[in-house]
Amino acid sequence: MSANTIAIPSEAPVRPLTLRLHEWVTTVDHKRLGILYIGYALIFLAMGGIEATIMRVQLIRPHNDFVSPEVFNRMFTMHGTTMIFFVAMPMVFGFANYLVPLMIGARDMAFPRLNAFSFWMTALGGIFLYFSFFGGDGLYGAGSAPDVGWFAYAPLTAKTFSVGHSTDFWTLSLLSSGIGSIGTAINIIATTLCMRCPGMTLGRMPLFVWLSLVMAALVILAISPLSAAQIMLMVDRYLGGHFFDTQAGGSAVIWMHFFWVFGHPEVYVLALPAFAFASEIIPVFSRKAIFGYPVMVLATIAIGFIGMSVWAHHMFTVGMTAGANAFFVLSTMAIAVPTGIKIFNWLATMWGGKLRLATPMLFCVAFLFQFLIAGLTGVTLAVAPFDWQLSNSYYVVAHFHYVIVGGILFCIFAAFYYWFPKFSGKMYDEALGKWHFWLFVIGFHLTFDFMHVPGILGMPRRIYTYEPGRGWDIWNLIVTIGVAFQAAGVLVFAANLIWSYLRGKRAGNDPWDAWTLEWSTPSPPPAYNYAVIPTVRSRRPLWDLKHPEDPDWRYE
């Protein structure tokens, strides 16, 4: 029992289930909200995965009839919308919620009630979106989910082309979760700026906190344009407005600008937390401090800024002027510089270290390899003329899944394994972790490496079937086979989580011999986090305690 906790008698009676559920539903504790976000994301991960599987089965061979074109079009719309807004974003908000206050020595977020409100607005959005399967009425009979693609281009979303309410489910569910996202972002920024423990200057915050801060700033600047565009879409659909009504002189292209002004920074909203996980895990499993902390911070801020200026690289084919195209080529390539710097810094952290290849580190090493490839295919896409061939093809689908699955999801898995002992107080099973890793890596590469090929051979995206004789058949088959391995890996992961939570060995405060403040609390931390608010003197306060003869503050 540490001096920083308050003893609670262990003979307290087990409270009834209704009371415990009520506590969870009404909680404002950042740790519980974090768990709620993460649990919610896992459920929607399963749904998004099923949607992907349905699509891949349909595409396993040409002219397949596993599902109708109407169903397929709903699948890719729902898969994209689900994975971005109801899996990836809640996942990163959940981890940020749980860890940011702990890492800065605070007792909760700045606005706990806003925190709860934000979670429930996000949750409402997802539930409302999936209600569309039952409640939407479109041209094709009862029950239709949105089928306009996750970026919902105008004028396909106009009342004339999207009859019924399926598009409105897309719009309203994202408006709801958008409010939740902005609320969480406000909370993260206020917490980080206003609630750090004594001694923790901005230059001594863990990189996780820096990356969460910049991510939150991006959410504030990027989600708002999407909300604005969606309000405009509703005005068009229900009040007879003409924002995107080309018949009245309106512009379809302006929707694209508004959407991608959101859409591109959004991928950095997802990627920065992934970098945050890697920046905490790689040093601990290399037994070395992160290489180049100040540069990592500057690179993060640079990514945040440059990331707001690249959006029209999603629009190279819409007929912008040569000058505009060239500008976005330059800004897009420019962002590769700070991103590359980060990869090199992680590599340098490992260099000369003592690498411990436990499951979290395996996922991080795979992340480095895969994110490198993802970034490089991004550079190829930044070459606008090359993009004129590759845009809207399976090469782009392969690229962004490489980033989101190969980069971000791998880091999320790493984060699960790394912080699971802290959140649950139990150790996960290392053998099952490795099974998960290898199954998933094989499946990931089968699917997403080979997915680049049909793109190069001319296969567009968002098609429910394709012609034989174009050379696409074998690649689609291999891509679909990879899904089975990934599904198997995820099942092993889920089994590991559940089994370890119920039967795992007790984890102590600090099973990884790590250096940031959260590892000084019990596992799981008590509701109040710290009985005594800590004071810190360097970036790695626990290293200072464990190595009093050689503390970090002598070198920073």
Add this chain to the structure above:
Amino acid sequence: MSPTSIFAPVSTPAESIFGVSVFVLQTVAGIFVVVCALLAYAVWKFRAHGSSKNEPAQIYGSTQVELAWTVIPILIVVTLFLATTRVILEVQNAPRAANAMDVIVTGHQYWWEFHYPGLNIVTANELHVPVSDPAHPTPTFLTLLSADTDHSFWVPRLAGKTDLIPNHPNQMWIDPHETGLFLGQCAQYCGTQHAKMLLRVYVQPREEFERWVREQQQMPETDASDGKRVFESTACVNCHTVAGTAAKGRFGPDLTHLMTRETIAAGAAPNTPDLLRLWIKNPDAIKPGSKMPAMGLSDQDANAVTAYLETLR
């Protein structure tokens, strides 16, 4: 060999793109090899052995190293940017050749309308262009319009794709220097049957192309028949045009020379009498969700209309 590979260009825009893409692929391949080698080496060389509790030397950073791996990527970016901009200007701002042919392409849900204003031809889904001799180029300039939602014209071996956006005309050009049939399809999700909005571009030797033009410019000679009567008295004429008749609809493809096309329903089916009859009777059997309604014709009427359409050469 895939008929739609972007790495088998036969027309200048596609070739310019191919050139710069090879350059960038070689560059990123080089970067990949170097960084991967370093990663693999690090994972192998610096694995923890045994259970030594000593921590390795804590290195916090190095300004020179950071500078190196900032400056070198910036130089690579500048080089790639310049190479890219050159090709953008080459393709987008190419001067118009004097003997270029114009085609106005209008995208519809889910078919392509081709109008040759200089030749007075309107056809659908199958684009015919003359082959272009690199020494004396005879390119085809396409103006891209849309009648409804966004589409994208993509025939990979001829050029990169350009979108067809309502109220936002676009331009592209091709100058294929090999004859043959080149395939493509719509590359911007436009609704239910986006997948079957296929493209066929016939690049023909000059004489053959001229013959095709004359064929298209002629009025079809058709006698009054049962089929023609059914066609003109049902809703067919609301959507379709047959030159020289009462059918002047613009919603669906022009059928004046339907029999000169190898496919129907924008490439969704070959143009055979059986499939044509099936398409008229029950479009959903071939392209479910297309805008062609099942006309509810009796078998006899369907046979008659098919026979009539078979005369539209």
Add this chain to the structure above:
Amino acid sequence: MSALSVSVAAGDLEWRLPSRGRVGMCCLIAAESAIFTIFVVAYLFYIGKSLAGPQPHDVLHTPIFYTICLLSSSLTIHFAVRRLAAGKMASFGMWWILTIVLGGVFLFGTGREWNHLINVEGLTISTNLFGTTYYSLVGLHAFHVTMGLVALLTVAAFYFTSQLQRKHAERVEVLSMYWHFVDAVWVVVFTVVYVIGI
């Protein structure tokens, strides 16, 4: 684990961080600014592009008086907050009510203008691009004024039930930041709609 505090040199511990309320409100203002920016961009982009229907210079009358009212309310709320911080409750009440009245007058003016545009000039949100962008932008702003007034009235309710005290001055100041933001947005909207767009 022994005590977490690491011994620090004396004089090291002057630890002051910004107030959560201020930072939170700044973030909210940033997000709202981003939303307004998109509506302003759409307005500017569509100037002169309406295919038919009433044009701005035909039907718009610059609302000088109502603008003065709204912008003055920034001054009055500033005085109100200063009075509250100094504990001068009666004076605070007067300036606060004046702010609400000025805001209410502004909304009344917007309503009057819309009534004229709809019923006399025949301009609605569905008439043309000008109608769509005008009502959306001005309406979005009016909505924010309304939300602000609701908040101001809530504070007024606390004041009139004698629950508002001097120690609440900082929170009321944070609220006034929102009100200043709403006024600043009007400066932009006014410029775009009645100056640039005419």
